[in-house]
Each structure stands twice: as C-alpha cells, then as structure tokens.
Amino acid sequence: VATYFFHRGRCLQQMEKYHRAVFDFSLAIHSDQSVPAYYAFRAICLHKLGQHEESLRDFNYAVDHVPEDHEFLFARGELLSEMKNYKAAIEDYSACAILAPADAKAYQARGNAYLKVRDGIKAIADLHKAVSLSGASPASYFKLGSAYLDTGQTGRSIEAFTQAIDACNESQVQP
Secondary structure (H helix, E strand, C coil): CHHHHHHHHHHHHHCCCHHHHHHHHHHHHHHCCCCHHHHHHHHHHHHHCCCHHHHHHHHHHHHHHCCCCHHHHHHHHHHHHHCCCHHHHHHHHHHHHHHCCCCHHHHHHHHHHHHHCCCHHHHHHHHHHHHHHCCCCHHHHHHHHHHHHHCCCHHHHHHHHHHHHHHHHHHHHCC
C-alpha cells in the first residue's frame, strides 16, 4: 500500500497540491520506512511549503541512504542554498557534479553558490562549464555575464550578455 500512497503523492505534487502530497508521502513512510525516495519527495514538497527544517531532515535521510542519487543531492543543495548555507550547498553540488558530470545544472547552481561566498574565480569556472554543457542556453550565458559583472569584469560581462541575447534570437528563429 505504501507505493500507492507514494504514487498518488507524486501526482498531487505535480498538481502543486503540496499539503496533500506531504500527507500521502507521510502515509507511505508510515507503511514502509525503508524507502529513501518517500522521504526525498516529501522533502521536496516540504521545501515548497517553506518548512525548511523538516525538509532538510527528510533530505538528509534520503541522501544518507542513497548517497549516489545526484537528484537528491541537487534538491538538498537547492534547499541549503535557500537557507543561505552556501558552503553545504556547494558540497552537495560538488558531489552532484562528480556523480553526473554532464549535468549543467549542478555547475550552474554551484557557480551561483560560489558567487554568494564571494569566490568569483570558481564561480566563473563553473558557469563556463555550465555554458559548455547546456548547449549555450541564454540562461547560462546570463548567469556567466552576471558573474563577470559581480567580479568587475565588465568587458567579459558584456560579451556574455550579448551571447545570451544572440542565443535568444537564435532560438526564436528556429522552428
């Protein structure tokens, strides 16, 4: 029965009915406490509801039991970043980048966190990596431009923002 609650909770989560989803994930956990995914998905919903401490507890359980799941690590990193615990977020994003080296979002998120702790050199390196992995998306160029701007490199910032604009124009021209 736990899996039924879990899957209904996933549907409710997709419908953005987070309170009800948390309830179903809790019922799934009550039925079977051994499945880390139940905790991770409840954590995602708790995060959406602004219940950060409860969310962190569930993410910790999930990551402790399945440390190789880069999606759990990334989601916990997002929570930690929102809680302004940037150093811990960087650790999660770093682990995520090791587990999924082709995942641009891990580098982009870690780059953003490096900016928060005023490490512009590492931020720019990560944001360059995100650009190269993301197929040159406008958002990646924008983040890179912002990093250059934050570190006083206005010339490079202008180049990155121009690339973001060009990437937007290219995506609008293509069918």
